[in-house]
Amino acid sequence: MTATITESEIVVLGAGMVGAATALELQRRGREVTLLDRKAPGEETSYGNAGVIEGGPYVPLAFPRDPRDILRFATNRQPALHFHWRFLPWIAPWLSALSRNSSEARLRENGAAVHSLTTHAPQLHEGLLDEAGRSDLLRKTGWLQLYRSEAAFAADGLKRHIADETGCAYSVLDPDAASELEPHLSPAFHKAVYWPSIWSVADPGAATKAVAELFAGQGGRFARMEVVAVEPVTGGWRVKTGQAEIAARHVVIALGPWSMDLLRPLGYRFPLAVKRGYHLHFRGKGNATLSRPVVDLANGYVITPMAQGIRLTTGVEFADRDAPATPVQIARAEKAARGLFPLEAPVDPEPWMGRRPCLPDSRPIIGPAPRHDGLWLNFGHAHLGFTLGPVSARLLAEMMNGGTPIADPTPFAATRF
Ligand SMILES: Cc1cc2nc3c(=O)[nH]c(=O)nc-3n(C[C@H](O)[C@H](O)[C@H](O)COP(=O)(O)OP(=O)(O)OC[C@H]3O[C@@H](n4cnc5c(N)ncnc54)[C@H](O)[C@@H]3O)c2cc1C
Secondary structure (H helix, E strand, O other): OOOOEEEEEEEEEOOOHHHHHHHHHHHHOOOOEEEEEOOOOOOOHHHHOOOEEOOOOOOOOOOOOOHHHHHHHHOOOOOOEEEOHHHHHHHHHHHHHHHHOOOHHHHHHHHHHHHHHHOOHHHHHHHHHHHOOOHHHEEOOOEEEEEOOHHHHHHOOHHHHHHHHHOOOOEEEOHHHHHHHOOOOOOOOOEEEEEOOOEEEOOHHHHHHHHHHHHHHOOOEEEEOOEEEEEEEOOEEEEEEOOOEEEEEEEEEOOHHHHHHHHHHHOOOOOOEEEEEEEEEEEEOOOOOOOOOEEEOOOOEEEEEEOOEEEEEOOEEEOOOOOOOOOHHHHHHHHHHHOOOOEEEEOOOOOEEEEEEEOOOOOOEEEEOOOOOOEEEEEOOHHHHHHHHHHHHHHHHHHHHOOOOOOOOHHHOHHHO
């Protein structure tokens, strides 16, 4: 029986980077906020990512246009992309929507919307980490993108074009020049692009916990509860959990890849898919060190120095969100990574698996739910949810509280679906 009924003006559901930062921004504005999660803060997707804070222009991942790429991916043997064959009929409509969003014009438009948020991300992260006394987590060392051939470098020019148009700095480096930044990288690549405006953290889970602690330090309440339903009632909402029912005037859905679990029963059908991804930590061999995230674009993985070791994160896996882990990409990426950087044996017994919450236009949903008063949405941050958490939190809090928004909220409206 759920006899205890608690009240809170606002209940934020989900204590990943998005929900924890949203709760903090609302609490700062004098609202009474309760943050709920079935786990401790920052223990799901916001824990296991590559910790990259994108500060420059953004070009979303596109559906491949070149038939040779499509054939290559169709073999299902590439490190960058893996899929469960039986899941293809389920994901086909979403892939078709992604394909419609993959023309250069759409990539530019969607990327510009996301860039209106990423442009604020490094400073907001820095401010939060300073305030939390965890500036030790932040690295302003940029990131390196590696290309294995001139053709691959030439084919991936859109981000550089947009950077030229918007005045964002980057440098194109040969392996010798790149080795001045990362002396232990082997010259197994053709060219690198160095982006100084992209920062990173040494432990995204710890950064998320730091934000949740700031929230609690300002009087916010965090409770560990499994939320089973949200129901509209006169004057607000009833949040049903395994342990309690909480009456709220406003509810914020910030459940990342689990957001539709509570929205579907309310009649919403947003096209949220998950792109699963894995990570594994390694020690560097001998005195080998890494100072920044490095992405091997041909193989879709990132290696990045973390508190737990050198974290190797994989590309995309299309599979049912809740299907058992199939970390075949880790072994493939590890093979490629060992040719690039001297890695020891893995530190973890098993790869970690996470789920990027993705909408086909690569823009999150931030704002009011279209058909319910007092229901607010903040999810679907895809490959950039760690980056965007503090910015989309600020934007949603400004929408809920009034005041000049940090960015134009129009591109993120739920009504676009
Ligand atoms: C391999 C990988 C690498 C990535 N690299 C980067 C990167 O370098 N930079 C970047 O910006 N982004 C990156 N991302 C994406 C980023 O991690 C996500 O977009 C982001 O973490 C999503 O945050 P969130 O708060 O929306 O979701 P989450 O962090 O998943 O939080 C959702 C929370 O909801 C809780 N929850 C769910 N259901 C319930 C329920 N019923 N009751 C109670 N609680 C519930 C969960 O426990 C969880 O804590 C990466 C993702 C992956 C998988």
